[in-house]
Amino acid sequence: MHLKLTYILISGLITLLASTTSKNNETIQLLTKQIQFEAGDTIELNFLTTSTKTPSLYISSSYGSTLVKANLESGILKYSIPQLISNKKGLVNWTLLSENKLCGKLNITANQKAKVLETYLGPPSIEAGGTDYAMLVVIPSDLYDNPLADSTLVTIKHQFLENQGNNTVFIKNGIAYKNIYSGKKSGRILASSECLAFNSKEYTINVMPAIPSNFKINYNRNHKFADGNQITTFSTSIIKDKHGNIVSDGTYVEFFITNTSNVILKTFGTTLHGIAKAKMIHPDHEDQWHVNAFIEGMAESNTITLKFLPIISHFNVLFSQNNRIITVGPLKSFMNQMVPDGLEVELSVYENNIKTQTLYKSSFEGFATFKLDTNKFPSKNYTFKIKTAGIEKTRTNVKL
Amino acid sequence: MTGINKNILRSILVLSYIAIIAFVLFGIGSLLSYLNTGADRSKMLHTEIKKVDQYLPKTAWEPLNNEGRPMDNQTLNAIQNDYLDAWYVKHVAYKTNTLVGIDDYYTENARKNIISIISKNKSENISIVSTTLQHHITLEFFSEDGQLAVISDKDVIEYKRIYNDELLVLETTEQTNYKIILLLEDGFWRIRHIIKEKSKNFNSKFKPAQKNIGLLKGINYYPKASPWNMFGDKFNTNTILQDFDIIKKAGLTSIRIFVPYEDFGKANVNSKKLKKLKKVLDLAQIKKLKVVITLFDFYGDYSVLNWTLNQHHATTIVSNLKNHPALLAWDIKNEPNLDFESRGTLLITAWLNYMIDVIKTTDTIHPVTIGWSNAESATILSDKLDFITFHYFEDLNALEATYLNLKLEIPNKPIAITEFGISSYKGFWNPLGSTELDQSNYHKKAQRIFKQNTLGFMAWTLYDFTTIPKKVVGVLPWRKRAQEHFGFIKQNGNIKPAFKHISKE
The missing domain is CATH 3.20.20.80 (Glycosidases)
Structure with a gap:
């Protein structure tokens, strides 16, 4: 208990002593009067002392703190501040670990010679039209990686087609920045910066075309007949944004085809040099298409109309072998040539006016043949409806 | 008489049969439900976040009035978290003279400075136990692409104990202003530059409370x-x-x-x-x-x-x-x-x-x-x-x-x-x-x-x-x-x- 008491009293006494000025005969006096330094300077703090003690010096800089050992030379305590502190910009506060806890501050400024122009440019691509912009941020720093002093002049230069511009900005908060706006045209803006006669490398901003504006479509086909074989190609006009820039390659264009029975067919293409192409096979019967194209959410085309004429106006149906073999054909196309293989022929079988079965065949060399099996079609009277290329023929009361 | 007895016997048999079956079914059911408890799907991937608070200095932001891009709350939060974590890992680094976590919160160039001070401290057996207790942060600048921010942190209260050869040589509380440039790298807001702008010893003055204690x-x-x-x-x-x-x-x-x-x-x-x-x-x-x-x-x-x-x-x-x-x-x-x-x-x-x-x-x-x-x-x-x-x-x-x-x-x-x-x-x-x-x-x-x-x-x-x-x-x-x-x-x-x-x- 007594021990504790004395301990507390002594520690209290020490704190009391430490807080008041030194009452002992050790006097230490700062000799170094300079407090402004430039990064990279050799800094030495000297103190005049009457004692032979060599207390360490506590120094604290932007990045951390450390202790420096003393060098006592004929009554002068010398502390050389290590480069890891003296090379860094910012305030350095020090405290001498002597009894009177002498303390002070040093101010280290950046070495005003730009050695690095650390540049950040973003976003890397912007939209044409003069409203979108990219920001160029420069951190000019010296040999020791310290940002240069605020209010240092920085020139930010940029070039776009014939235009070339210089902007002078001042460093604030360690950085200098400039917004670079796009022009009406798409292309590339080149940007760079200069500080204290030191130039950065070149940076690029891509100016992309703005969103597409409405466009026109057209079509191209071999003939106007609905042969179910040829292909019609749709193509767009050169799609541009509102400033006349051709939209980026690969812009997705979707074509909507509405036929006479209001069924919608879809096809698509992507642009190349502003033109998108898409294809669609001809219908196999007389039809009319209304086509328009969209770039979803951005632009649309006019509507075009295509008419497809029937290729067949008439065909023969021949019953043979107790009417169990039905031969349809010859199917002749618009120049009386045999239709290309694969034209669909549909045979509907009716029993007492009720449709019981539908059979499909593809034409081959101009003919399609149906064989009616005795198991499936027992001997009876049937009505047959034969349909191809949109034309229908009926044979009633055929006895099998 | 025997008929009644037989009926009683029969019903007892039937009832006990039902009871046994019910018991067995219940047993199997509870076993199945027990086995199912292990497979809680929401916990399978251990996705629940286990965040331990290790560092909570008093942090206040000045109202946002920054240059550049307008700031959103989510990014501001991310900046605050990473910035405070940067302080925390720095305290740990200077205390233990190791570099755990420094790479995550300081950019390659910035961390060189910390590494060099730590290697000096380590070689001279200096260690610094420190913490920051208050931060008053102002967002100065936020770049258009959201990758660079400048903040100034005023009146940071830093408490430090400096040890040399395991002996406490100095205890100090400093009140410091910093300016910090942060870069977003790999999802971390890392410190690129930190510059001490002002510093003084922190001394809080005693202000008497408004009420008196009176006689207890x-x-x-x-x-x-x-x-x-x-x-x-x-x-x-x-x-x-x-x-x-x-x-x-x-x-x-x-x-x-x-x-x-x-x-x-x-x-x-x-x-x-x-x-x-x-x-x-x-x-x-x-x-x-x-x-x-x-x-x-x-x-x-x-x-x-x-x-x-x-x-x-x-x-x-x-x-x-x-x-x-x-x-x-x-x-x-x-x-x-x-x-x-x-x-x-x-x-x-x-x-x-x-x-x-x-x-x-x-x-x-x-x-x-x-x-x-x-x-x-x-x-x-x-x-x-x-x-x-x-x-x-x-x-x-x-x-x-x-x-x-x-x-x-x-x-x-x-x-x-x-x-x-x-x-x-x-x-x-x-x-x-x-x-x-x-x-x-x-x-x-x-x-x-x-x-x-x-x-x-x-x-x-x-x-x-x-x-x-x-x-x-x-x-x-x-x-x-x-x-x-x-x-x-x-x-x-x-x-x-x-x-x-x-x-x-």
Whole structure:
């Protein structure tokens, strides 16, 4: 208990002593009067002392703190501040670990010679039209990686087609920045910066075309007949944004085809040099298409109309072998040539006016043949409806 | 007759069959549901976030008025988290002279500076134990692409202890302004440049609380069934209200209660416990009693890197209760001087010093004190406290002199004794102990001294206790027995003779 008491009293006494000025005969006096330094300077703090003690010096800089050992030379305590502190910009506060806890501050400024122009440019691509912009941020720093002093002049230069511009900005908060706006045209803006006669490398901003504006479509086909074989190609006009820039390659264009029975067919293409192409096979019967194209959410085309004429106006149906073999054909196309293989022929079988079965065949060399099996079609009277290329023929009361 | 018997037999057989089947099905069912419990899909990937708060300095942002791109809350939050983490890893790095985490929070060029200082410190056996307690951040600039930000952090309160060859050579608290350039790299906001712009030694001036402590006339309070665990499962408002009634009727005006640090959830204060604490204050208000709240009970760590957590704990509790009409004063910690030997006087004094600041800046109304265990320690930090309190369990004959000596040293602050008393245990473990009559005489005498000197008091304690937790006095039975019998009221509810002198001679 007594021990504790004395301990507390002594520690209290020490704190009391430490807080008041030194009452002992050790006097230490700062000799170094300079407090402004430039990064990279050799800094030495000297103190005049009457004692032979060599207390360490506590120094604290932007990045951390450390202790420096003393060098006592004929009554002068010398502390050389290590480069890891003296090379860094910012305030350095020090405290001498002597009894009177002498303390002070040093101010280290950046070495005003730009050695690095650390540049950040973003976003890397912007939209044409003069409203979108990219920001160029420069951190000019010296040999020791310290940002240069605020209010240092920085020139930010940029070039776009014939235009070339210089902007002078001042460093604030360690950085200098400039917004670079796009022009009406798409292309590339080149940007760079200069500080204290030191130039950065070149940076690029891509100016992309703005969103597409409405466009026109057209079509191209071999003939106007609905042969179910040829292909019609749709193509767009050169799609541009509102400033006349051709939209980026690969812009997705979707074509909507509405036929006479209001069924919608879809096809698509992507642009190349502003033109998108898409294809669609001809219908196999007389039809009319209304086509328009969209770039979803951005632009649309006019509507075009295509008419497809029937290729067949008439065909023969021949019953043979107790009417169990039905031969349809010859199917002749618009120049009386045999239709290309694969034209669909549909045979509907009716029993007492009720449709019981539908059979499909593809034409081959101009003919399609149906064989009616005795198991499936027992001997009876049937009505047959034969349909191809949109034309229908009926044979009633055929006895099998 | 036999037919009936057979039917009975049959029905018993059928019923038991059904019962067995039901039992077996139930068994299989519960086995299946048990086996299913392991496969909780939401937990399969361990995606729940386990965030441990390790660093919570007081951080305030100035209103956003930055150049460049407008800031959003999510990014601001990310910047704050990473920026504070950068400080934390730096503290750990300088404390241990290792580089864990530095790579994540400092860019390649910035970390070179830290690495070089650490290698110097390591080679010279210097280590720096530090923390930052307050940050006041302004967003200066946010780049258009959202990858670069400049902030300035003003009046950062940095507490440092510098060790050389394991010896503490300097303890310092600095108030510093920094400017920081941050870059977003790999999803981390990393420090690219940090520049110290201003720095001075931090000294908080004492500002007296708006309210005076007045003359204390009170008692330390725990319910008799739950000593040292007042806010646990046994928390019962009726019991507490009855006890408050006893206290009020005995002529006392105030109570002293304790907030255990860990029990209250450390940095993240448990809202249920806080509600209970508020309830106690409400009950005290009903009975017109005032309450001295003692914080940080059973906390004994004090390590510098935990200070921000302590600060967060104290700020939460104090700001929640500072407007309560029943609140009388804050006692920062009960008997912190008992930890001086194990944790170091300077460290604890610095900790207390800072906690006084924390509480006084959060609550400017109520007075603040520290419950020293003896009068010798009571001079420590006396100039920063609103009133001085100490505990007295020694010879009553020396009390007056002790008080007058302390009064000489601290003439301008009220002094009160917030724990005193004597155990009425006389038995196997202490055959020479005091009797209940001795206890009564003790309190009578004590009251006389208090009255003569107009000295505030709070007795230890209202009840005799049946269970004393190990953490209070250890495991030794003679200590436990003694601690059980400090009360004015016995375990069975009968009052002891000393009760007569609970508030007067």
